[in-house]
Amino acid sequence: MKKTKFYLFIVLCLNFLHETNSQSVSNDLIILRNVTIIDGRNNFMPNMDILIKGSKISSLRKSENHSYADSIQVYNLSGKFVIPGLIDSHVHLGQLGIHESSDRTHQEFRKWLYNGVTSVREMSGDARLIAYENRLIAIGKIPGPDIYYSVNYGSPDMVKKDLRQKKQSLGTTNEKVSWFQEAYPGMDIIRSIARAKGTGATGIKIYAGVDAKVIAQLSEEAHKQGLKSWSHLTVFPDRPLDVVKANVDVVSHVWGAIWQDPDVDPSLKVPFTHTSFQEARNAIFPQDLSLLNADDPQVALLYEEMIKRQTIWDATYNIKSSEKRNLYKKFLVEASKMGVSFSTGTDIHNDPESPFPSLFDEIEALVNDGILSEAKVIEAATFHGALAIGIESTHGSIEEGKTANLVVLSKNPLENIENIRSVVTVFKNGKEYKKSE
Structure with a gap:
């Protein structure tokens, strides 16, 4: 019985540490959700999520069937375009x-x-x-x-x-x-x-x-x-x-x-x-x-x-x-x-x-x-x-592991290059600089 209680205590401690670590990781993440990526290498990728961790792009993934914890800062950017x-x-x-x-x-x-x-x-x-x-x-x-x-x-x-x-x-x-x-x-x-x-x-x-x-x-x-x-x-x-x-x-x-x-x-x-x-x-x-x-x-x-x-x-x-x-x-x-x-x-x-x-x-x-x-x-x-x-x-x-220098546009610059001026917000080294500021 004592051994069982001891093991249960250890499991609870590990769960607590895991939750705490997950929370700190979540707080360090930013998600740019459901964007179209124009990656700077002539690739066009619609319906993508960009995961930013600290100053880096940690992951690029398709937007479908992904849910994120409430502790993560998620930008819902449907219809927006992201360039480097x-x-x-x-x-x-x-x-x-x-x-x-x-x-x-x-x-x-x-x-x-x-x-x-x-x-x-x-x-x-x-x-x-x-x-x-x-x-x-x-x-x-x-x-x-x-x-x-x-x-x-x-x-x-x-x-x-x-x-x-x-x-x-x-x-x-x-x-x-x-x-x-x-x-x-x-x-x-x-x-x-x-x-x-x-x-x-x-x-x-x-x-x-x-x-x-x-x-x-x-x-x-x-x-x-x-x-x-x-x-x-x-x-x-x-x-x-x-x-x-x-x-x-x-x-x-x-x-x-x-x-x-x-x-x-x-x-x-x-x-x-x-x-x-x-x-x-x-x-x-x-x-x-x-x-x-x-x-x-x-x-x-x-x-x-x-x-x-x-x-x-x-x-x-x-x-x-x-x-x-x-x-x-x-x-x-x-x-x-x-x-x-x-x-x-x-x-x-x-x-x-x-x-x-x-x-x-x-x-x-x-x-x-x-x-x-x-x-x-x-x-x-x-x-x-x-x-x-x-x-x-x-x-x-825009590649996994690269610096998160990103520009969010409201309009597609591949349809009209003047849309390069439609800046919504900018990320430099993972930090946001809103155009309205």
């Missing part, structure tokens, strides 16, 4: 007056996050300030996307003259900072990349006036030290094909492809610096745009090399000039037909008067101008953005 967190793969936080005040920058952060932009790739800025803001976001002091920033490389002439970089090195000089460095033959590559890594950057960015052989050396060492290699598609003096062959991971801007046309010669251009913005604009285009042929065989060779090396093209397509945009369109349509992979970078600050980030304009332009389909542009704005940053194993698609 969006990624703007080309932003410039360092040019938003962040040196004087963080107010405008924090407005940008909120506009991004509450519209579903959960990650951004920062392409030139004061690493001291960007790292500080990124820390505030990481510890929950301010809402915003995760920031993956770069260290810029340019010719010695550029380092001396670039006006923007002088702002980004306040308190010291361009020549002394680690986040903006000279690149030239014979430089100490290992030490230079180590300095870049020490800033907390995710990658290096090759800007202007760097020989393709030096770019290859920088890329090789960056990869060895765990950094990504990012570059303008044309850096001058070499053609873009040489830049791609230098084994960079991502190339930026459509205008770079122009210089693969044999009718123009990038070696005749002085590597551009921002002593004035007009000077920079003039420097990146040939004088006679009518010479350019988007379907030239040499341009096709560039795209073939990009496909072979799985180079991501951060196109920054949506510009105001109709003449240049029509030219850009011709180059991107050809590249898309051949199978080049794109990410969605803007290189444009968010309009303070608009409730939406400029990323939506970029996404819509790529679809409306016949460059990418709705499904392909979502892939570009999610999984390809993660590839560009180097976080594709944990971000960029």
Whole structure:
């Protein structure tokens, strides 16, 4: 009898512990119920439940015949669509007056996050300030996307003259900072990349006036030290094909492809610096745009090399000039037909008067101008953005075990890409950010 009572006591204790543990697990779970998943990898999955545990997607399952404990937070989202967190793969936080005040920058952060932009790739800025803001976001002091920033490389002439970089090195000089460095033959590559890594950057960015052989050396060492290699598609003096062959991971801007046309010669251009913005604009285009042929065989060779090396093209397509945009369109349509992979970078600050980030304009332009389909542009704005940053194993698609960066939409973006604006709520690292807040 005593043994029976003892065993009964043990069973009751185990049941109590099991119930307590189940309750704590339940409290840590969030269910997005009966949604249609557009997963960022061209998969469309209706009638699904997404189980979020902590900051991760713990499970994806069909909605039928599943009941959940009352202690679990369940969002009944019938008729809603869920896409991965969006990624703007080309932003410039360092040019938003962040040196004087963080107010405008924090407005940008909120506009991004509450519209579903959960990650951004920062392409030139004061690493001291960007790292500080990124820390505030990481510890929950301010809402915003995760920031993956770069260290810029340019010719010695550029380092001396670039006006923007002088702002980004306040308190010291361009020549002394680690986040903006000279690149030239014979430089100490290992030490230079180590300095870049020490800033907390995710990658290096090759800007202007760097020989393709030096770019290859920088890329090789960056990869060895765990950094990504990012570059303008044309850096001058070499053609873009040489830049791609230098084994960079991502190339930026459509205008770079122009210089693969044999009718123009990038070696005749002085590597551009921002002593004035007009000077920079003039420097990146040939004088006679009518010479350019988007379907030239040499341009096709560039795209073939990009496909072979799985180079991501951060196109920054949506510009105001109709003449240049029509030219850009011709180059991107050809590249898309051949199978080049794109990410969605803007290189444009968010309009303070608009409730939406400029990323939506970029996404819509790529679809409306016949460059990418709705499904392909979502892939570009999610999984390809993660590839560009180097976080594709944990971000960029809706898969079990990945980070719970999710955007809930009220309308189907595959039917009309403008439905990307129909944001109901956003989850970043498993935490909800309601659009109405």
